[in-house]
Amino acid sequence: MLEHLSKLRKQQKWSLQETADQLGMAKSTYAGYESGYREPSLQSLSHIADLFETTVDFLIGRTDQEQDYIEITNLLEKPDAKISIDEKPLSADEIVDFVAFVRLKRSIKEKKI
Amino acid sequence: MLEHLSKLRKQQKWSLQETADQLGMAKSTYAGYESGYREPSLQSLSHIADLFETTVDFLIGRTDQEQDYIEITNLLEKPDAKISIDEKPLSADEIVDFVAFVRLKRSIKEKKI
DNA sequence: ACTTTTCGTATTCAATTCGCGTACCTTTTT
DNA sequence: AAAAAGGTACGCGAATTGAATACGAAAAGT
Numbered sequence A, B: 001m002l003e004h005l006s007k008l009r010k011q012q013k014w015s016l017q018e019t020a021d022q023l024g025m026a027k028s029t030y031a032g033y034e035s036g037y038r039e040p041s042l043q044s045l046s047h048i049a050d051l052f053e054t055t056v057d058f059l060i061g062r063t064d065q066e067q068d069y070i071e072i073t074n075l076l077e078k079p080d081a082k083i084s085i086d087e088k089p090l091s092a093d094e095i096v097d098f099v100a101f102v103r104l105k106r107s108i109k110e111k112k113i
Numbered sequence C: 001a002c003t004t005t006t007c008g009t010a011t012t013c014a015a016t017t018c019g020c021g022t023a024c025c026t027t028t029t030t
Numbered sequence D: 001a002a003a004a005a006g007g008t009a010c011g012c013g014a015a016t017t018g019a020a021t022a023c024g025a026a027a028a029g030t
Helices: A004-012 A016-023 A027-035 A042-051 A092-109 B004-012 B016-023 B027-035 B042-051 B072-077 B092-109
Strands: A083-085 B083-085
Touching (some): A083 B072, A092 B092, B004 B027
């Protein structure tokens, strides 16, 4: 559980102390979560997810999707069937086409063409 | 926390005992979660999310999005900026276009036009 | 109609776990 | 070299857990 925590903190280049301060807990407490020595309460876990702008499901390793929004261009590499229309998952082709479509539309709107 | 649990269980028309059995825990234990008397461990919570086919974030009320995939037509009513392309959230217009685009393409493919 | 089973709620209790302080060693900074 | 900061490990009191148990109400069975 919480294998991603250490990586997330280092991405932000925060120390254990800094992170614990932001969360309003003792350094040893937060360190315990990272090391797997302890588990946070649901409330603390929610605060941690807020701080790192991710989901609880990602923190506990239930999903590998880091954000709670979907960047569609990420789906180009591995279409994960995370989005659907009319209950039917988007195919890879549909995603490719749509990305092209929106990019074109945006570029027109910005008068770059 | 876990306000959704009772509703989810009743949707399935399961009793406390049935649900607890499926989760491999005592009835009183599961009942404690529903009533808010106790909090489950992260592992138990993950099992519960699996059983109800939802996310931990939904169970603890961190999001109101019940599934871990996004049905885009739901965003037509309340565009929640849950999806983005090139790091830029889709606008309401883009979502409308997207849906129309995919629907058209699908109907062509199915030779309905 | 009466009995039995099932349902949901509440309480008790031993065992576990939590959060924090503290100490310790290593690395970095001054 | 000294001081500060970073990371790890441990001990303790306090709080929480999970399960057993008990209870009245509702549902099902005879």
